Amino acid sequence: MTKYCISDLILEIAAPEWTLHDNLKLFSCRHGDPDVCCRVEFKKRPQKPAAGVKIIADTPGTMIYEDKGHIHNLSGDDHDIPSYTVASGDWFSYTMYIDPKFNNPDDDEIVHIVKDGIFASLRGVMIGRLAQKNGVIIHSSTILWQDRGIMFPAPSGTGKSTHAHLWQQLYHTPILDGDAAACRIADGTPVVYGLPWCGTSGEFLNQSAPLGAIVFLQQAEANSIIKLGLQESILRLAARCFLLPWNEGLMHQYLDTVQEIAARTDCYLLNCLPDAAAVELVKKCL
Structure with missing residues (x-):
């Protein structure tokens, strides 16, 4: 796992090294208990939420719903990176799911797309966690x-x-x-x-x-x-x-x-x- 200290919050990321944006390197740290733990998984997203969940938002581009205290964000299609995220209600844990077809560190174009997608999603993670930390x-x-x-x-x-x-x-x-x-x-x-x-x-x-x-x-x-x-x-x-x-x-x-x-x-x-x-x-x- 890799740790970064951003605005005095420790962000711990479990992800292949090739998926992490170069801008993060300046914020790398080795010590400190994490304030937020993020995991990246190359896995197909579900096609729809389970029955009975609480729908928060439903648009042509995304669906956000709550299930068992977690916030699920289901994007429009598999081409989005990530195409599916799950955050705990306190924003301490956050998992990004990316279609397995993008798990190709030998393709420079794919590497660039994956890095940018994860990087943008991490900002959303920090927005949520920062709100809880004043x-x-x-x-x-x-x-x-x-x-x-x-x-x-x-x-x-x-x-x-x-x-x-x-x-x-x-x-x-x-x-x-x-x-x-x-x-x-x-x-x-x-x-x-x-x-x-x-x-x-x-x-x-x-x-x-x-x-x-x-x-x-x-x-x-x-x-x-x-x-x-x-x-x-x-x-x-x-x-x-x-x-x-x-x-x-x-x-x-x-x-x-x-x-x-x-x-x-x-x-x-x-x-x-x-x-x-x-x-x-x-x-x-x-």
Whole structure:
């Protein structure tokens, strides 16, 4: 079994080495009791759930149901990787099933597909487990500035990576993660963590720092910044978190954590152009 320490959670994976994404290597660890155990099996998925189970969601692309305290996610067909997952109700154990036809480490194309599929599914595992550990994953570019993490959440294409790179160019600030970062409440303090899931940016660090500020980005024809009140901060932050909306229990935990992060952090709305002046506006607030 291989262990990884991600956002101070130990993820233990039982899987062939060739199936694990290279981004995970930076988070490898040897010691610590697991917070979540994941297993990968090359096995055919069931065609339908057993009779009498509780259906949570049923769409053309997926079926989610609960059976004996476990959450089953049955995808549309065998071509999905994984095509079937089973998670314990507390998200401590998680099993991925992949069609045996993909068990071919000698085919480079298949290896690439399998690695990406498992890697994406592992993020879902961490989303669920983090929710139970006072944490969320936030869609943002995050920099390290004066020993604090500064998050720039925004929808894809808004310019969050561009803004983070401007800080890097002007002030040589490290980029903690170019696309998503975890945030957990530790002893009453929000702490941000780099993650192996970094989108197309390719930028991530296995580091953490106290959260200094959250700056929501919005494209505009002129630069301006305002400090947000608690209610708007909560709404904007919840919109930028990766969630599992079909799980009512986890949603309550997400929202409690989002509210606590927003209450303990200065949050701003930056209407901006992609220029150095926008950076200077933020810098004056920090």
